[in-house]
Amino acid sequence: MKNISLKSRSDQADEGGPLAGATLWPIAPGEALNRWHVSQAEVEYFPGAARPMPDAIDYRFINGWVATGDLPCREALRARLLIRDVQLPALIDFSNIYLGGEDPRVDFSTFCFRPLLIRRWMRCVVTADTAQTVRFAAETCGGMHVWLNETKVLTHEPYDRNIAHSATFSADIPHGESLLTVFLEDLHERDTSCFFKLMLLEGKGVAAGIQARIDSHSMREVEATLNGLRTDRLFYDKGTVRVVADYLPDRPVEIELGPDWHPSETVTMNVLPDGVGKTAQPIRFTISKDNPTATLFDIAGLRAGCISLTFVVQVGGVRIERGLGTSILPPPLSLDQNHISGRKRAALDVMVAGGKNEPSRALVLLALGKEPEQAARLIEHALPPVIERHDCADFWLLPLLWIFRAHAWTQLPDELWERLRGVILNFRYWLDEPGDDVMWYWSENHVLCFHIAQYLAGDLFPNDVFPNSGKTGLQHRAQAEARLHRWFDAIDEHGLAEWNSAAYYPIDFLGLFTLFENTDDPRLKERTGKLLDEIFVMTALHTLESVPSGSQGRIYEKELFAGTATELASVAAIAFGGTWYAGHDRAAALFALSDYEPPPLATDFAFPLKGKRLAARYTQGLNMNAKLSLWKCADAQLSSVAQYKTGELGHQQHMADIQLSGHMLARFWINHPGDLKVWGGSRPSYWAGNGINPRVAQYDNVALMLFDLTRQPHAIRFTHVFLPVELCDEVVVETNWIFARVANGYVGIYGSSALEALQQGLFAGMEWRMHAEKAGWLMIAGSADVHGGFSAFRESCLALAPHFDADAVSLTLDHPDGKLLLPFEGELQRAGTPLPFAPLSTVPHIGVDGGALHPWTEMKELSA
Incomplete structure (x- = not known):
């Protein structure tokens, strides 16, 4: 065997002496190699040849990955694969070391705004007690090549966007030390799963590790x-x-x-x-x-x-x-003005004084006649992502269109207005126009934003020909108008697939506020206002003490761990009053500038009176597949979604949580991790979404959750609960139970197997795991007003005497209203009688203090 050096360029230039021996970890069959030397990423802008794409949008929106077909960039990559041959370089600069920790994958998942071809080299030292043939299983999103010493032992190039593929291979490992080298490459098109996993299937006395100029x-x-x-x-x-x-x-x-x-x-x-x-x-x-x-x-x-x-x-x-x-969470501001007009004005004053580099702030400055030089800088900052057609450019373009419509040829230099005009005319407004970008045209929020942008751009320049499409402004407006009505029709029928999303309701708001303020079409104005009313009611129902929380159709960890510092929280603070963390104000700025006001009843939903209990039930999503339940009082809120793709692989859906009003971050939830990399970029991630979706049902203030991890071939075989102990006033931990109190709000958590507390790591003391492939969980919300003292609440939870049947995957409770039974398949039952979810309506139905549910549109005020 030819001697292959692990030295990097810096090592070879260094006179500090040879490398020390390798640091090795035994690798048994079924274990992955997750410690590697890693090269710097090689990044290549890789757009392919611009072309139109078929308009296959059917306006039946889902949460999850949409198979889009190959975009021009991936077509170009597949063409390159036919003619290239990946060879092992003589010299690789391995400047970094990757330590995988719990995660068996070597993961570089991330988000890229333009099509980027990113490649890396990895290398590790492998030793064997005896010469032997070993077998490996390789899994990758992207393409990978593997060498043992100088011999290539695997070429695995599926290159399916965000879809992992596996392969097995064998390699003859000599006695002693060898080098294993991996080439990993993927085309990053916005959110990109990019990783590989190399697992030993067969082999004895094998170890793998890393090498540096220090001892083991x-x-x-x-x-x-x-x-x-x-x-x-x-x-x-x-x-x-x-x-x-x-x-x-x-x-x-x-x-x-x-x-x-x-x-x-x-x-x-x-x-x-x-x-x-x-x-x-x-x-x-x-x-x-x-x-x-x-x-x-x-x-x-x-x-x-x-x-x-x-x-x-x-x-x-x-x-x-x-x-x-x-x-x-530095000290927040308080929006305590009695009327929304006062809160809007106060918020605008804060936005003028500071904020992020967003075009929405430029619109605020121009609307108030303040700091035109700063407004010009903000507009200049916003133009490159639109010109280069970054993903999410549609979000940036909407306030720019509003700016041009309201303020063109005033306050700012004419050359900037001319440049903005050119940017608007040259944008790609839909996927049937030529393009080589990776802008996302397929999700609920992007479809809305693109259609509104096209409609308003066409309305601004009716007689101009838009160079990218060859259409006139009038043609653009007519086409977008028809598309917008089709979008509104879909939402009227199904509701929103991205229900209650603190990440994506604000994106809907970007479009809806822009359309509401800038259309002269009465029908579009009416439909926009009606949908804004509905979203604000749903947001109010799921906002407790200024924190938008509850079950959400799409979520990231930042919404879970800092829900009060989200764009939706900024909007909610202006709408209903309360605590406001300024700075996340794209949608809030447009709201504050608009004439729109939410229904007055929404504020009562956001801030229920002491002693009042609210219940709400409604559906959202395609074919009403998200069945939402809410139990809420002034001190606590429980929200869940039932029967949502039970047992299927999940995405970013947040199934159930409890929020307590005693602290803005007192939020509790349970999930099956989609990834073991803490704060990683996967969807689902460690805390956000579910690798495998549970069966969920809610009865009053109790949510029942069933997980069956045998339904899917997922690598992670535990579920876990997050409980922010550092924020709690009291916590009681028992074998299967955890009880917590924050001020006057209570939480009870039950697990069908013993709960293991994490003792180390970022979530030490605040994460409990259940190592069971079939698991039952309970989440119970309570308050001093409803349940009396904390001890009385605990006793009422224990009295439920939950019993989990692992063979049947079912959970039973001795509820005071009658024995509850939740099977993994089938309806929740009370005293042997099925309780099908009702009402099947996209309009929230609300009840007070255990009373009957009524459509919110028929309610005048909250009363028992």
């Missing part, structure tokens, strides 16, 4: 130290962010928290894209037995929300990273 013991100490890092809190509302080490090395480990760096083309949707924004200088600290903690930075002046923290160790000529996240 020191390398293990560095890994253990990084894996043991966590922030001292998950939520910061004041003071400093500190890091704690659960593992203390025998020798000091120097760590750096670098300045936040987010590549302009790639992001993750779980944290703020602008990161901490605290300093351009890295923060360095040392972890040792004498220094188990370190102070990082003060949160004063930071924008509220979830942020990413990347910890780096430079050792032995390599770079090792560990990513974490945390939530920042």
